[in-house]
Amino acid sequence: MMECAGSNKNVPSRKQNRVDILKQFQSRFFATSRLVSFPWTVLENDLELSKSSDVILEILKQTCLHALCRKFPPSPRYRKCFISELIRRVESAGCEPLDELYDALAEVVAAQDVTEGYRTYLLPRGDGVSLLENVALISEGTTGLVTWEAALYLAEWALDHPQTFAGRKVLELGSGAGLTGVVVCHSCGPSSYIFSDCHQSVLQRLRDNLSINGLLNNKTKTTRTEVSVQELDWTDMTEERLKEFSVEVVIAADVVYDPDVVVVLVQFLSKILKCSRGRVPAEVLICSTVRNPHTYAGFKHSLSDAGIGHRVMSGAVNHVFEYNRESEIELVQLYACQ
Structure with missing residues (x-):
C-alpha cells in the first residue's frame, strides 16, 4: 500500500511537468526561438522514464500540426530543423518511431524555401x-x-x-x-x-x-x-x-x-x-x-x-x-x- 501511495504521489508532478514541457515548446516554436533554447534535457528525461513517443506526438500537435501553424506557419527551413531535432531525440531515446513526425518532415522538405515566415508571440x-x-x-x-x-x-x-x-x-x-x-x-x-x-x-x-x-x-x-x-x-x-x-x-x-x-x-x-x-x-x-x-x-x-x-x-x-x-x-x- 505504501508503495502505491508513493507512486500516486508522483503522478500530479509528472503531469504538471508534461504541461510545462508542452507550453515551453509551443511558445518557443511559434516565436522561432533558437533550437538550443528549447528544454531538450527535460524532454530527454521524460522519454527515458516513459520509453514512449507520446510526449513527442503531443509536442507535434501543439506546434507543426496546430491550427495556428497552418494559418501562420514559421518558415519551412525552421520547421524542418525543428522536426529533424525531434526525430533525433526519439531515435536517441530508443523510442518507437512516429509516422506523424516523418509525414510532417516530408511536408516541409517539399515546401519551397522562402525569405520570410510568421512569428507568433503568445500573450499570457x-x-x-x-x-x-x-x-x-x-x-x-x-x-x-x-x-x-x-x-x-x-x-x-x-x-x-x-x-x-x-x-x-x-x-x-x-x-x-x-x-x-x-x-x-x-x-x-x-x-x-x-x-x-x-x-x-x-x-x-x-x-x-x-x-x-x-x-x-x-x-x-x-x-x-x-x-x-x-x-x-x-x-x-x-x-x-x-x-x-x-x-x-x-x-x-x-x-x-x-x-x-x-x-x-x-x-x-x-x-x-x-x-x-x-x-x-x-x-x-x-x-x-x-x-x-x-x-x-x-x-x-x-x-x-x-x-x-x-x-x-x-x-x-x-x-x-x-x-x-x-x-x-x-x-x-x-x-x-x-
Missing part, C-alpha cells in the same frame, strides 16, 4: 500576435522587417504599465514589424496610435501585419483604438506637423544603433519636446539593446548636449515573450531640461 491570456517577418536580419537595405529584442522588452513593459497608454494618443517611431504597437493597442487601450517608419518595404509589411492582427481592416477590427500608419522621415518632420499629431506618448525601440542615425534622432526628439512646451509634456520612452556601448554612450551625450535629460526606468518586467535576454536592454524616459 492565450492569444498571440502573429507577424510576417523576414528570415534574414537585414534585407532590402533595412533592419525593420524583423522584430528585435528591445521591441519585445518594451511590449512587456507596456503590459506591466498599461496606465501609461490608456486613453492617450501614442506615436511610435521606427515601428518596424509592429510588435510593440500591436501589443499596446490590444492590451493597453490607447485612444489613438500612430505607427511610423520611413522605409517603403517596412511600411507595407507593417500595414499587412496590422491587418493580420485586426487593427486596420474595418471588417475585422478588434479594438476601439484609432490606428494609422505614417511615413515619417525624421529629417523632414516640421514642428507644425508634430503639433498636428498632438501626441501624449512617444515610444521607440531599437532606434539607437548607428552614430549618424543618433544625430538625426536627437534633433527630432528635441522638436518633440519643444512642441510639448506650454501644455502637458509628451512622455517620451526610448528602449535600446546596448550592442555597442560606445554608440549608446554617444546617444546619451547627444541628448545632454541638446538639453534633454533622461532617467533610466529600472525594475524587472514580467517575462512574457520568448527572446534572447543575454544582451543588455535599457529603457529611458526623456524630458526637457529647464
Whole structure:
C-alpha cells in the first residue's frame, strides 16, 4: 500500500511537468526561438522514464500540426530543423518511431524555401500576435522587417504599465514589424496610435501585419483604438506637423544603433519636446539593446548636449515573450531640461 501511495504521489508532478514541457515548446516554436533554447534535457528525461513517443506526438500537435501553424506557419527551413531535432531525440531515446513526425518532415522538405515566415508571440491570456517577418536580419537595405529584442522588452513593459497608454494618443517611431504597437493597442487601450517608419518595404509589411492582427481592416477590427500608419522621415518632420499629431506618448525601440542615425534622432526628439512646451509634456520612452556601448554612450551625450535629460526606468518586467535576454536592454524616459 505504501508503495502505491508513493507512486500516486508522483503522478500530479509528472503531469504538471508534461504541461510545462508542452507550453515551453509551443511558445518557443511559434516565436522561432533558437533550437538550443528549447528544454531538450527535460524532454530527454521524460522519454527515458516513459520509453514512449507520446510526449513527442503531443509536442507535434501543439506546434507543426496546430491550427495556428497552418494559418501562420514559421518558415519551412525552421520547421524542418525543428522536426529533424525531434526525430533525433526519439531515435536517441530508443523510442518507437512516429509516422506523424516523418509525414510532417516530408511536408516541409517539399515546401519551397522562402525569405520570410510568421512569428507568433503568445500573450499570457492565450492569444498571440502573429507577424510576417523576414528570415534574414537585414534585407532590402533595412533592419525593420524583423522584430528585435528591445521591441519585445518594451511590449512587456507596456503590459506591466498599461496606465501609461490608456486613453492617450501614442506615436511610435521606427515601428518596424509592429510588435510593440500591436501589443499596446490590444492590451493597453490607447485612444489613438500612430505607427511610423520611413522605409517603403517596412511600411507595407507593417500595414499587412496590422491587418493580420485586426487593427486596420474595418471588417475585422478588434479594438476601439484609432490606428494609422505614417511615413515619417525624421529629417523632414516640421514642428507644425508634430503639433498636428498632438501626441501624449512617444515610444521607440531599437532606434539607437548607428552614430549618424543618433544625430538625426536627437534633433527630432528635441522638436518633440519643444512642441510639448506650454501644455502637458509628451512622455517620451526610448528602449535600446546596448550592442555597442560606445554608440549608446554617444546617444546619451547627444541628448545632454541638446538639453534633454533622461532617467533610466529600472525594475524587472514580467517575462512574457520568448527572446534572447543575454544582451543588455535599457529603457529611458526623456524630458526637457529647464
